[in-house]
Amino acid sequence: MSGPSDFQPTNPALKWIERRLPIMGLMHSSFVAYPTPRNLNYWWTFGAILSFMLGVQILTGVILAMHYTPHADMAFKSVELIVRDVNYGWLLRNIHASGASMFFFAVYIHMFRGLYYGSYKEPREVLWILGVIIYLLMMATGFMGYVLPWGQMSFWGATVITNLFSAVPYFGETIVTWLWGGYAVGNPTLNRFFSLHYLLPFVIAGVVVLHVWALHVAGQNNPAGVEPKSEKDTVPFTPYATIKDLFGVSCFLLFYAWFIFYMPNYLGDPENYIPANPAVTPAHIVPEWYYLPFYAILRSIPDKLAGVVAMFGAIIVLAFLPWLDSAKTRSSKYRPLAKQFFWVFVAVCIGLGYLGAQPPEGIYVIVGRILTVLYFAYFLILLPLLSRIEKPRPVPNSIADDVLAKTGGKPAPMVSTVIALMVAGGLLLGGADSARAAEGSTKPPAQKWSFSGPFGKFDRGAMQRGLKVYKEVCASCHGLSFVAFRNLAEAGGPGYSVAQAAAFASEYKVKDGPNDQGEMFERPGRPADYFPSPFPNEQAARAANGGAFPPDLSLITKARSYSRGFPMFLIDFFTQYQEQGPDYLVALLQGYEDKPPAGFNLPQGSYYNTYFPGHAIKMPKPLSDGQVTYDDGSPTTVAQYAKDVTTFLMWAAEPHMETRKQLGLQVFAFLILLTVLLYFTKKKVWANAH
Amino acid sequence: MTTASSADHPTRRDFLYVATGAVAAVGAAATVWPLVSQMNPDASTxxxxxxxxxxxxxxxxxxxxxxxxxxxxxxxxxxxxxxxxxxxxxxxxxxxxxxxxxxxxxxxxxxxxxxxxxxxxxxxxxxxxxxxxxxxxxxxxxxxxxxxxxxxxxxxxxxxxxxxxxxxxxxxxxxx
Missing domain, CATH: 2.102.10.10 (Rieske [2Fe-2S] iron-sulphur domain)
Known part of the structure; x- marks a missing residue:
């Protein structure tokens, strides 16, 4: 991509091809001989990391599409089947779902790097604008991908975001109906989102080719912000940049794998483990963390149309950056004022992200408005002004001079910025976490779970007892429809034999048919059957339960959570605390009070529970001491029942948890080894360049 | 890559490259397996x-x-x-x-x-x-x-x- 190459293969067959299609020459000039500034720091490896992430997302996405069903009635279930039944399906889904977050994480670093070092300035304007286009496409792709599992957040996220277009004057409603393919978000919407979610990544890949092309025409910017002048200023892309990028990717993989194997739900919303319900909106609609700053801008403006315009404007303004900032000095290293304001701007973005996750009320709205003004002021007032009044420090004569000056310098700024970024990222995530805070409920006490932490394993005895509690107590109202009897005999499960699971199944009556006479009939359950639900449909369940719908328990431990608050959510990331759901469940089962506290108005047909959000629960106290007999001598107390049934339900929600954690250990051992090796290889390779 | 300075410590340097390449190759091969295996009949089938x-x-x-x-x-x-x-x-x-x-x-x-x-x-x-x-x-x-x-x-x-x-x-x- 940087002019004709003098590359000539020696093999006659390759020579024959090269004369007709000079593809090897193209690759050689673009990725081998291509001169790259020798002073690039690790922030420049994020281009390679992003290319890698795009590849990962396309590969895992194509695979997931082989197993996914884009239909409103089946999408949620098909995702569960991927996770439970497809070979390594849980792994592929975690890679793809966490991958979206990692992709955005990397792109934000990449963008802030461009902003700091002035990578958008002449002659790289088109390169920068192509980047903004990629970012917009990523946002659209990420949004549509989040809709596909068809959980509560998927459905309501789709509703809220598509309704943004209803702000368009005159044509708003028409456009929204057209987007939906119906009168509300429904099956046609899901179908087209699936189609577009499959298409857009390839469009992104196409624009990435243009982005790289433009990069290779203009050449890479560098921390000094001066163009390479002589041979001494550059090193060939391979091996120098290649090995450095590989080391960067390897470090990034360590971070990524932590989410895949240990914290797969840390960035997700528990609401999305509840199937989409067009009749109930979740208490807090929160987008994925990577949209939060723009969501905050949207909400801080009281007018509907103006809010939407501001939100899109916040992204579009980036495309005009090359002309808003007309300073001749590229790198903020040599712009004392711009440098400080850059960090203020980073703080504004993180602040907006935090606010995007808070309820839109009180002080949050006011601060949101201030930060929105600051966001736009940075681009529209500050940068144009600074480029006129700021007196930059002298830039080095050449890149080689910059490198010489730096030798002996300490790498401290890099380390401190990494730490600052991690804390900031944590704050953002914490914002999302606190938005889930259920008002008017007490935090459940943390329990000790055998399955927590990186070496966690289920307690088989507790699972077997928990199954008994479920069968004798919970099953009269609650289904367990994603769990099959065969699962009881699977590795990592309650530890029954195949014959025991078959015998257990045969105690159930399962509806089958139609037979040759066209009639439905009942037969004994088989291992392949799923736990039958106690009610034929939601209406029957409500009719039998005073209007309340006892939820299916298959995913309940993942669908319930509570806010951990600052700074616990940050610590949780490192301690791998993921047991909000089980802790809540145990507390709920024991949290019944005979008499509500004075002054609490308990509605008719409800019961007082300390831990239930709002305290008035429709489920009567389900467990009492001695209700279920245990064969193994465990205490038959409510506390024991609650713990056992929760353990069982945790397994029901994630039958492959033990496999996930075990594989995680192996992957980490491997990645650490690879990263160390790559580090030393990189050092060896670069030893020649210094 | 393997010129001038590699003559000084040929074994150590080459060993590092070979080891890194080999570990990366093992990782790539291990990664391929789930991608292939997922196409086999799933547990419910x-x-x-x-x-x-x-x-x-x-x-x-x-x-x-x-x-x-x-x-x-x-x-x-x-x-x-x-x-x-x-x-x-x-x-x-x-x-x-x-x-x-x-x-x-x-x-x-x-x-x-x-x-x-x-x-x-x-x-x-x-x-x-x-x-x-x-x-x-x-x-x-x-x-x-x-x-x-x-x-x-x-x-x-x-x-x-x-x-x-x-x-x-x-x-x-x-x-x-």
Missing amino acids: VAAGAPIEVDLTPIAEGQDIKVFWRGKPIYISHRTKKQIEEARKVPVSSLPDPQSDEQRVKPGHDQWLVVVGICTHLGCIPISHEGAYDGFFCPCHGSVYDTSGRIRQGPAPTNLVVPPYSFVSDTKIQIG
Whole structure:
């Protein structure tokens, strides 16, 4: 991509091809001989990391599409089947779902790097604008991908975001109906989102080719912000940049794998483990963390149309950056004022992200408005002004001079910025976490779970007892429809034999048919059957339960959570605390009070529970001491029942948890080894360049 | 890469490169496995392929039924005396895929022929009671099977497959 190459293969067959299609020459000039500034720091490896992430997302996405069903009635279930039944399906889904977050994480670093070092300035304007286009496409792709599992957040996220277009004057409603393919978000919407979610990544890949092309025409910017002048200023892309990028990717993989194997739900919303319900909106609609700053801008403006315009404007303004900032000095290293304001701007973005996750009320709205003004002021007032009044420090004569000056310098700024970024990222995530805070409920006490932490394993005895509690107590109202009897005999499960699971199944009556006479009939359950639900449909369940719908328990431990608050959510990331759901469940089962506290108005047909959000629960106290007999001598107390049934339900929600954690250990051992090796290889390779 | 300075410490330097490359290659290979394995039948499909029981009482002599096991049609034919005789009259050595009728049915249950109803040529479903041998005829490419499901004429290379099955009682079989 940087002019004709003098590359000539020696093999006659390759020579024959090269004369007709000079593809090897193209690759050689673009990725081998291509001169790259020798002073690039690790922030420049994020281009390679992003290319890698795009590849990962396309590969895992194509695979997931082989197993996914884009239909409103089946999408949620098909995702569960991927996770439970497809070979390594849980792994592929975690890679793809966490991958979206990692992709955005990397792109934000990449963008802030461009902003700091002035990578958008002449002659790289088109390169920068192509980047903004990629970012917009990523946002659209990420949004549509989040809709596909068809959980509560998927459905309501789709509703809220598509309704943004209803702000368009005159044509708003028409456009929204057209987007939906119906009168509300429904099956046609899901179908087209699936189609577009499959298409857009390839469009992104196409624009990435243009982005790289433009990069290779203009050449890479560098921390000094001066163009390479002589041979001494550059090193060939391979091996120098290649090995450095590989080391960067390897470090990034360590971070990524932590989410895949240990914290797969840390960035997700528990609401999305509840199937989409067009009749109930979740208490807090929160987008994925990577949209939060723009969501905050949207909400801080009281007018509907103006809010939407501001939100899109916040992204579009980036495309005009090359002309808003007309300073001749590229790198903020040599712009004392711009440098400080850059960090203020980073703080504004993180602040907006935090606010995007808070309820839109009180002080949050006011601060949101201030930060929105600051966001736009940075681009529209500050940068144009600074480029006129700021007196930059002298830039080095050449890149080689910059490198010489730096030798002996300490790498401290890099380390401190990494730490600052991690804390900031944590704050953002914490914002999302606190938005889930259920008002008017007490935090459940943390329990000790055998399955927590990186070496966690289920307690088989507790699972077997928990199954008994479920069968004798919970099953009269609650289904367990994603769990099959065969699962009881699977590795990592309650530890029954195949014959025991078959015998257990045969105690159930399962509806089958139609037979040759066209009639439905009942037969004994088989291992392949799923736990039958106690009610034929939601209406029957409500009719039998005073209007309340006892939820299916298959995913309940993942669908319930509570806010951990600052700074616990940050610590949780490192301690791998993921047991909000089980802790809540145990507390709920024991949290019944005979008499509500004075002054609490308990509605008719409800019961007082300390831990239930709002305290008035429709489920009567389900467990009492001695209700279920245990064969193994465990205490038959409510506390024991609650713990056992929760353990069982945790397994029901994630039958492959033990496999996930075990594989995680192996992957980490491997990645650490690879990263160390790559580090030393990189050092060896670069030893020649210094 | 391996010029000038590598002459100073050739072994250490080369070892590092080889080790890094080898570890990366192992990682890449291990990563490929889940990507390949995911295309195999998933656990629910495997579970649904468990053995099935079929009641033979409703099948009158000279009739046959088609049931599905693992997504494949299974023909269960209640053969007439004439059909059995026809199948046993043929010299086995004259057949393209030599196999006696006795080998293809369960002893004591000569009247029951159980075969996978998929042509061994390219997977079409043969029609029963068709063709010159009173057995099966595949409409796709004209393979003709006899009353024992053996290939007699046409492009199919082998006889219709007999699935694993057993008699639970005189009137009930378990396939799988």
